[in-house]
Amino acid sequence: MVAESExxxxxxxxxxxxxxxxxxxxxxxEAGFDDFTPAQxxxxxxxxxxxxxxTELAEQAQITKQTAGFLVxxxxxxxxxxxxPDPTDKRARLVRGAAKAWAAKEVANAVVAEVxxxxxxxxxxxxxxxxxxxxxxxxxxxxxxx
Amino acid sequence: MVAESExxxxxxxxxxxxxxxxxxxxxxxEAGFDDFTPAQxxxxxxxxxxxxxxTELAEQAQITKQTAGFLVxxxxxxxxxxxxPDPTDKRARLVRGAAKAWAAKEVANAVVAEVxxxxxxxxxxxxxxxxxxxxxxxxxxxxxxx
DNA sequence: TGACATTGGTCAGAGTCTCTGACTAATTTG
DNA sequence: CAAATTAGTCAGAGACTCTGACCAATGTCA
Numbered sequence: 525m526v527a528e529s530e531x532x533x534x535x536x537x538x539x540x541x542x543x544x545x546x547x548x549x550x551x552x553x554e555a556g557f558d559d560f561t562p563a564q565x566x567x568x569x570x571x572x573x574x575x576x577x578x579t580e581l582a583e584q585a586q587i588t589k590q591t592a593g594f595l596v597x598x599x600x601x602x603x604x605x606x607x608x609p610d611p612t613d614k615r616a617r618l619v620r621g622a623a624k625a626w627a628a629k630e631v632a633n634a635v636v637a638e639v640x641x642x643x644x645x646x647x648x649x650x651x652x653x654x655x656x657x658x659x660x661x662x663x664x665x666x667x668x669x670x
Numbered sequence: 671m672v673a674e675s676e677x678x679x680x681x682x683x684x685x686x687x688x689x690x691x692x693x694x695x696x697x698x699x700e701a702g703f704d705d706f707t708p709a710q711x712x713x714x715x716x717x718x719x720x721x722x723x724x725t726e727l728a729e730q731a732q733i734t735k736q737t738a739g740f741l742v743x744x745x746x747x748x749x750x751x752x753x754x755p756d757p758t759d760k761r762a763r764l765v766r767g768a769a770k771a772w773a774a775k776e777v778a779n780a781v782v783a784e785v786x787x788x789x790x791x792x793x794x795x796x797x798x799x800x801x802x803x804x805x806x807x808x809x810x811x812x813x814x815x816x
Numbered sequence: 817t818g819a820c821a822t823t824g825g826t827c828a829g830a831g832t833c834t835c836t837g838a839c840t841a842a843t844t845t846g
Numbered sequence: 847c848a849a850a851t852t853a854g855t856c857a858g859a860g861a862c863t864c865t866g867a868c869c870a871a872t873g874t875c876a
Binding site (some may be wrong): 538 | 677678679682683684685687688689690691692694708732744779782785786788789790793797798800801802803804805806807808809810811812813
Protein backbone atom coordinates (compact mmCIF):
# COMPACT_ATOMS: atom_id res chain seq x y z
CA MET A 525 0.00 0.00 0.00
CA VAL A 526 1.88 3.02 -1.23
CA ALA A 527 0.99 6.54 -2.32
CA GLU A 528 -2.33 6.52 -4.22
CA SER A 529 -5.34 6.45 -1.97
CA GLU A 530 -7.12 3.14 -1.60
CA UNK A 531 -10.46 4.84 -1.26
CA UNK A 532 -13.12 3.57 -3.58
CA UNK A 533 -14.22 5.81 -6.38
CA UNK A 534 -17.54 6.48 -4.65
CA UNK A 535 -15.92 8.16 -1.68
CA UNK A 536 -13.54 9.94 -3.99
CA UNK A 537 -16.48 11.46 -5.85
CA UNK A 538 -18.40 12.27 -2.72
CA UNK A 539 -15.70 14.17 -0.88
CA UNK A 540 -15.28 17.03 -3.38
CA UNK A 541 -19.02 17.08 -4.02
CA UNK A 542 -19.75 17.64 -0.38
CA UNK A 543 -17.01 20.23 -0.06
CA UNK A 544 -18.48 22.19 -2.95
CA UNK A 545 -22.02 21.94 -1.63
CA UNK A 546 -20.88 23.19 1.75
CA UNK A 547 -19.18 26.17 0.19
CA UNK A 548 -22.25 27.05 -1.83
CA UNK A 549 -24.54 26.81 1.18
CA UNK A 550 -22.28 28.91 3.31
CA UNK A 551 -22.09 31.62 0.65
CA UNK A 552 -25.83 31.54 0.10
CA UNK A 553 -26.49 31.92 3.81
CA GLU A 554 -24.03 34.78 4.01
CA ALA A 555 -25.79 36.49 1.13
CA GLY A 556 -29.05 36.35 3.05
CA PHE A 557 -30.51 33.26 1.40
CA ASP A 558 -30.91 31.40 4.63
CA ASP A 559 -34.59 30.62 4.40
CA PHE A 560 -34.42 27.37 2.51
CA THR A 561 -32.99 23.98 3.32
CA PRO A 562 -30.65 21.65 1.44
CA ALA A 563 -33.56 19.39 0.53
CA GLN A 564 -35.50 22.32 -0.88
CA UNK A 565 -32.43 23.48 -2.75
CA UNK A 566 -31.94 20.14 -4.40
CA UNK A 567 -35.40 20.46 -5.87
CA UNK A 568 -35.11 24.14 -6.76
CA UNK A 569 -31.85 23.45 -8.58
CA UNK A 570 -33.73 21.34 -11.09
CA UNK A 571 -36.29 23.90 -12.16
CA UNK A 572 -35.85 24.75 -15.83
CA UNK A 573 -35.94 28.28 -17.26
CA UNK A 574 -39.57 27.88 -18.31
CA UNK A 575 -40.75 25.93 -15.33
CA UNK A 576 -40.84 22.23 -14.65
CA UNK A 577 -43.54 19.79 -13.61
CA UNK A 578 -43.61 18.45 -10.11
CA THR A 579 -43.35 14.88 -11.34
CA GLU A 580 -40.26 15.64 -13.32
CA LEU A 581 -38.64 17.40 -10.40
CA ALA A 582 -39.40 14.37 -8.27
CA GLU A 583 -37.90 11.96 -10.77
CA GLN A 584 -34.71 13.89 -11.21
CA ALA A 585 -34.21 14.40 -7.52
CA GLN A 586 -35.12 10.76 -6.94
CA ILE A 587 -37.79 11.46 -4.40
CA THR A 588 -41.53 10.74 -4.45
CA LYS A 589 -43.86 13.29 -5.94
CA GLN A 590 -45.45 13.69 -2.51
CA THR A 591 -42.13 14.70 -1.07
CA ALA A 592 -41.47 16.99 -4.00
CA GLY A 593 -44.88 18.58 -3.47
CA PHE A 594 -44.10 19.13 0.17
CA LEU A 595 -40.79 20.81 -0.64
CA VAL A 596 -42.26 22.97 -3.38
CA UNK A 597 -44.92 24.13 -0.91
CA UNK A 598 -42.18 25.42 1.36
CA UNK A 599 -40.36 27.09 -1.51
CA UNK A 600 -43.59 28.73 -2.58
CA UNK A 601 -44.25 30.08 0.91
CA UNK A 602 -40.72 31.46 1.03
CA UNK A 603 -41.21 33.20 -2.30
CA UNK A 604 -38.73 31.19 -4.34
CA UNK A 605 -41.20 29.64 -6.75
CA UNK A 606 -44.69 29.98 -8.11
CA UNK A 607 -46.99 27.40 -9.63
CA UNK A 608 -48.72 28.16 -12.90
CA PRO A 609 -51.08 26.00 -14.93
CA ASP A 610 -49.43 23.98 -17.65
CA PRO A 611 -51.05 25.18 -20.87
CA THR A 612 -50.53 21.81 -22.50
CA ASP A 613 -52.14 19.66 -19.81
CA LYS A 614 -54.94 20.66 -17.47
CA ARG A 615 -53.86 18.16 -14.85
CA ALA A 616 -50.42 19.60 -14.55
CA ARG A 617 -48.84 22.72 -13.18
CA LEU A 618 -45.45 24.16 -13.87
CA VAL A 619 -43.18 25.06 -11.01
CA ARG A 620 -41.47 28.28 -11.97
CA GLY A 621 -38.51 29.91 -10.33
CA ALA A 622 -39.23 33.42 -8.99
CA ALA A 623 -36.81 36.33 -9.12
CA LYS A 624 -35.57 35.38 -5.67
CA ALA A 625 -34.61 31.95 -6.94
CA TRP A 626 -32.64 33.31 -9.86
CA ALA A 627 -30.85 35.73 -7.59
CA ALA A 628 -29.84 32.87 -5.34
CA LYS A 629 -28.78 30.84 -8.33
CA GLU A 630 -26.49 33.66 -9.39
CA VAL A 631 -24.77 33.64 -6.02
CA ALA A 632 -24.46 29.88 -6.18
CA ASN A 633 -23.01 29.97 -9.68
CA ALA A 634 -20.41 32.49 -8.63
CA VAL A 635 -19.24 30.27 -5.79
CA VAL A 636 -19.12 27.22 -8.00
CA ALA A 637 -17.00 29.12 -10.48
CA GLU A 638 -14.71 30.24 -7.70
CA VAL A 639 -14.27 26.73 -6.35
CA UNK A 640 -13.67 25.41 -9.85
CA UNK A 641 -10.92 27.96 -10.23
CA UNK A 642 -9.36 26.82 -6.97
CA UNK A 643 -9.50 23.22 -8.04
CA UNK A 644 -7.97 24.03 -11.37
CA UNK A 645 -5.19 25.84 -9.61
CA UNK A 646 -4.54 22.80 -7.48
CA UNK A 647 -4.77 20.20 -10.23
CA UNK A 648 -3.38 22.16 -13.11
CA UNK A 649 -5.29 23.04 -16.23
CA UNK A 650 -4.63 19.75 -17.93
CA UNK A 651 -5.77 17.48 -15.13
CA UNK A 652 -8.85 19.60 -14.48
CA UNK A 653 -9.81 19.25 -18.10
CA UNK A 654 -9.27 15.50 -17.94
CA UNK A 655 -11.39 15.32 -14.82
CA UNK A 656 -14.33 17.09 -16.41
CA UNK A 657 -13.93 15.02 -19.55
CA UNK A 658 -14.03 11.75 -17.68
CA UNK A 659 -16.99 12.82 -15.56
CA UNK A 660 -18.89 14.02 -18.59
CA UNK A 661 -18.29 10.73 -20.30
CA UNK A 662 -19.43 8.92 -17.19
CA UNK A 663 -22.80 10.60 -17.44
CA UNK A 664 -23.58 8.32 -20.32
CA UNK A 665 -23.65 5.34 -18.02
CA UNK A 666 -24.82 6.93 -14.81
CA UNK A 667 -27.31 9.67 -15.66
CA UNK A 668 -30.76 8.42 -16.61
CA UNK A 669 -31.47 11.80 -18.18
CA UNK A 670 -28.22 12.16 -20.07
CA MET B 671 -22.44 26.01 -26.57
CA VAL B 672 -21.33 22.87 -28.33
CA ALA B 673 -20.71 19.27 -27.38
CA GLU B 674 -19.18 19.14 -23.85
CA SER B 675 -21.74 19.35 -21.11
CA GLU B 676 -22.21 22.71 -19.49
CA UNK B 677 -23.01 21.13 -16.17
CA UNK B 678 -21.02 22.42 -13.28
CA UNK B 679 -18.46 20.14 -11.73
CA UNK B 680 -20.65 19.63 -8.67
CA UNK B 681 -23.42 18.01 -10.62
CA UNK B 682 -20.89 16.07 -12.61
CA UNK B 683 -19.50 14.60 -9.41
CA UNK B 684 -22.87 13.96 -7.90
CA UNK B 685 -24.40 12.00 -10.76
CA UNK B 686 -21.98 9.07 -10.75
CA UNK B 687 -21.83 9.13 -6.97
CA UNK B 688 -25.57 8.70 -6.72
CA UNK B 689 -25.62 6.03 -9.39
CA UNK B 690 -23.00 4.06 -7.48
CA UNK B 691 -24.77 4.46 -4.17
CA UNK B 692 -28.00 3.28 -5.70
CA UNK B 693 -26.33 0.19 -7.08
CA UNK B 694 -24.77 -0.64 -3.75
CA UNK B 695 -28.03 -0.23 -1.90
CA UNK B 696 -29.93 -2.36 -4.35
CA UNK B 697 -27.36 -5.14 -4.09
CA UNK B 698 -27.30 -4.93 -0.32
CA UNK B 699 -31.07 -5.20 -0.15
CA GLU B 700 -31.06 -8.14 -2.51
CA ALA B 701 -28.47 -9.88 -0.34
CA GLY B 702 -30.80 -9.56 2.64
CA PHE B 703 -29.26 -6.47 4.19
CA ASP B 704 -32.46 -4.50 4.09
CA ASP B 705 -32.71 -3.60 7.74
CA PHE B 706 -30.68 -0.42 7.73
CA THR B 707 -31.19 2.94 6.09
CA PRO B 708 -28.95 5.13 3.96
CA ALA B 709 -28.36 7.48 6.88
CA GLN B 710 -27.31 4.58 9.08
CA UNK B 711 -25.08 3.26 6.33
CA UNK B 712 -23.28 6.54 5.97
CA UNK B 713 -22.30 6.32 9.63
CA UNK B 714 -21.51 2.61 9.56
CA UNK B 715 -19.22 3.12 6.59
CA UNK B 716 -16.95 5.23 8.72
CA UNK B 717 -16.30 2.75 11.50
CA UNK B 718 -12.64 1.78 11.56
CA UNK B 719 -11.35 -1.79 11.99
CA UNK B 720 -10.78 -1.29 15.71
CA UNK B 721 -13.83 0.80 16.40
CA UNK B 722 -14.40 4.52 16.29
CA UNK B 723 -15.72 7.07 18.74
CA UNK B 724 -19.16 8.50 18.29
CA THR B 725 -17.80 12.01 18.09
CA GLU B 726 -15.44 11.09 15.31
CA LEU B 727 -18.18 9.36 13.35
CA ALA B 728 -20.30 12.47 13.72
CA GLU B 729 -17.55 14.76 12.49
CA GLN B 730 -16.73 12.71 9.47
CA ALA B 731 -20.36 12.27 8.49
CA GLN B 732 -20.92 15.96 9.19
CA ILE B 733 -23.83 15.42 11.54
CA THR B 734 -24.26 16.29 15.21
CA LYS B 735 -23.19 13.78 17.79
CA GLN B 736 -26.81 13.52 18.90
CA THR B 737 -27.83 12.42 15.44
CA ALA B 738 -24.89 10.04 15.27
CA GLY B 739 -25.93 8.59 18.62
CA PHE B 740 -29.45 8.10 17.36
CA LEU B 741 -28.24 6.29 14.24
CA VAL B 742 -25.79 4.12 16.14
CA UNK B 743 -28.63 3.12 18.48
CA UNK B 744 -30.55 1.79 15.49
CA UNK B 745 -27.50 -0.02 14.15
CA UNK B 746 -26.92 -1.57 17.55
CA UNK B 747 -30.50 -2.81 17.78
CA UNK B 748 -30.20 -4.30 14.30
CA UNK B 749 -27.01 -6.09 15.30
CA UNK B 750 -24.59 -4.25 13.07
CA UNK B 751 -22.50 -2.67 15.79
CA UNK B 752 -21.63 -2.92 19.45
CA UNK B 753 -20.36 -0.30 21.85
CA UNK B 754 -17.38 -1.06 24.02
CA PRO B 755 -15.62 1.13 26.56
CA ASP B 756 -12.65 3.04 25.25
CA PRO B 757 -9.72 1.82 27.36
CA THR B 758 -7.93 5.13 26.94
CA ASP B 759 -10.74 7.40 28.08
CA LYS B 760 -13.44 6.58 30.59
CA ARG B 761 -15.86 9.07 29.07
CA ALA B 762 -15.71 7.49 25.65
CA ARG B 763 -16.96 4.33 24.03
CA LEU B 764 -15.86 2.77 20.79
CA VAL B 765 -18.42 1.86 18.19
CA ARG B 766 -17.31 -1.44 16.72
CA GLY B 767 -18.59 -3.15 13.62
CA ALA B 768 -20.12 -6.58 14.27
CA ALA B 769 -19.78 -9.58 11.97
CA LYS B 770 -23.01 -8.60 10.24
CA ALA B 771 -21.51 -5.23 9.35
CA TRP B 772 -18.38 -6.73 7.85
CA ALA B 773 -20.47 -9.17 5.84
CA ALA B 774 -22.48 -6.27 4.45
CA LYS B 775 -19.31 -4.37 3.72
CA GLU B 776 -18.04 -7.31 1.70
CA VAL B 777 -21.15 -7.26 -0.45
CA ALA B 778 -20.84 -3.51 -0.88
CA ASN B 779 -17.19 -3.76 -1.84
CA ALA B 780 -17.95 -6.34 -4.47
CA VAL B 781 -20.54 -4.09 -6.08
CA VAL B 782 -18.24 -1.11 -6.00
CA ALA B 783 -15.55 -3.17 -7.71
CA GLU B 784 -18.06 -4.29 -10.32
CA VAL B 785 -19.20 -0.76 -11.04
CA UNK B 786 -15.62 0.44 -11.22
CA UNK B 787 -14.95 -2.24 -13.81
CA UNK B 788 -17.95 -1.05 -15.82
CA UNK B 789 -16.79 2.52 -15.67
CA UNK B 790 -13.30 1.55 -16.71
CA UNK B 791 -14.74 -0.30 -19.64
CA UNK B 792 -16.66 2.78 -20.66
CA UNK B 793 -13.89 5.29 -20.13
CA UNK B 794 -10.91 3.18 -21.05
CA UNK B 795 -8.10 2.29 -18.71
CA UNK B 796 -6.22 5.52 -19.26
CA UNK B 797 -9.06 7.91 -18.57
CA UNK B 798 -10.20 5.91 -15.55
CA UNK B 799 -6.72 6.20 -14.10
CA UNK B 800 -6.69 9.93 -14.79
CA UNK B 801 -10.06 10.27 -13.11
CA UNK B 802 -8.95 8.56 -9.93
CA UNK B 803 -5.71 10.51 -9.98
CA UNK B 804 -7.47 13.85 -10.25
CA UNK B 805 -10.00 12.94 -7.56
CA UNK B 806 -7.29 11.71 -5.23
CA UNK B 807 -5.40 14.95 -5.69
CA UNK B 808 -8.58 16.88 -5.03
CA UNK B 809 -8.84 15.31 -1.60
CA UNK B 810 -5.99 17.54 -0.52
CA UNK B 811 -8.18 20.58 -0.86
CA UNK B 812 -11.60 19.12 -0.09
CA UNK B 813 -11.16 16.46 2.58
CA UNK B 814 -10.64 17.82 6.09
CA UNK B 815 -9.30 14.41 7.11
CA UNK B 816 -6.98 13.89 4.20
C1' DT C 817 -3.08 21.03 43.80
C1' DG C 818 -7.25 22.92 42.40
C1' DA C 819 -10.34 25.91 39.74
C1' DC C 820 -11.74 26.31 34.85
C1' DA C 821 -12.21 25.06 30.24
C1' DT C 822 -12.67 21.31 27.08
C1' DT C 823 -14.24 16.97 25.43
C1' DG C 824 -17.29 12.60 25.00
C1' DG C 825 -21.66 11.53 25.37
C1' DT C 826 -26.77 11.51 26.72
C1' DC C 827 -31.68 13.24 27.34
C1' DA C 828 -35.64 15.91 25.80
C1' DG C 829 -38.23 18.24 22.48
C1' DA C 830 -39.25 20.09 18.10
C1' DG C 831 -39.01 20.73 13.16
C1' DT C 832 -38.06 18.67 8.67
C1' DC C 833 -37.87 15.06 5.31
C1' DT C 834 -39.52 11.02 3.38
C1' DC C 835 -42.33 7.24 2.50
C1' DT C 836 -46.77 4.20 1.61
C1' DG C 837 -51.48 4.06 0.57
C1' DA C 838 -55.63 5.90 -1.17
C1' DC C 839 -57.84 9.08 -4.02
C1' DT C 840 -59.45 12.73 -7.90
C1' DA C 841 -59.08 14.63 -12.36
C1' DA C 842 -57.30 14.85 -17.01
C1' DT C 843 -55.15 12.46 -20.81
C1' DT C 844 -53.91 8.63 -23.75
C1' DT C 845 -54.74 4.10 -25.80
C1' DG C 846 -57.00 0.37 -28.16
C1' DC D 847 -65.90 5.05 -25.49
C1' DA D 848 -63.95 1.98 -21.75
C1' DA D 849 -59.61 1.03 -19.71
C1' DA D 850 -55.18 2.25 -18.53
C1' DT D 851 -51.95 5.81 -17.60
C1' DT D 852 -50.36 10.14 -15.80
C1' DA D 853 -50.31 14.60 -12.76
C1' DG D 854 -51.12 15.78 -8.56
C1' DT D 855 -53.18 15.90 -3.68
C1' DC D 856 -54.47 14.37 1.15
C1' DA D 857 -53.55 11.78 5.32
C1' DG D 858 -50.73 9.42 8.38
C1' DA D 859 -46.58 7.50 10.04
C1' DG D 860 -41.68 6.67 10.44
C1' DA D 861 -36.99 8.46 10.05
C1' DC D 862 -33.57 12.13 10.30
C1' DT D 863 -31.74 16.15 12.15
C1' DC D 864 -31.19 19.98 14.93
C1' DT D 865 -30.86 23.15 19.35
C1' DG D 866 -30.46 23.45 24.15
C1' DA D 867 -29.40 21.64 28.55
C1' DC D 868 -26.96 18.59 31.07
C1' DC D 869 -23.38 15.07 33.39
C1' DA D 870 -18.90 12.91 33.82
C1' DA D 871 -14.08 12.52 32.66
C1' DT D 872 -10.03 14.81 30.98
C1' DG D 873 -6.78 18.58 30.12
C1' DT D 874 -4.75 23.16 31.33
C1' DC D 875 -2.19 26.16 34.01
C1' DA D 876 -1.31 29.27 37.66
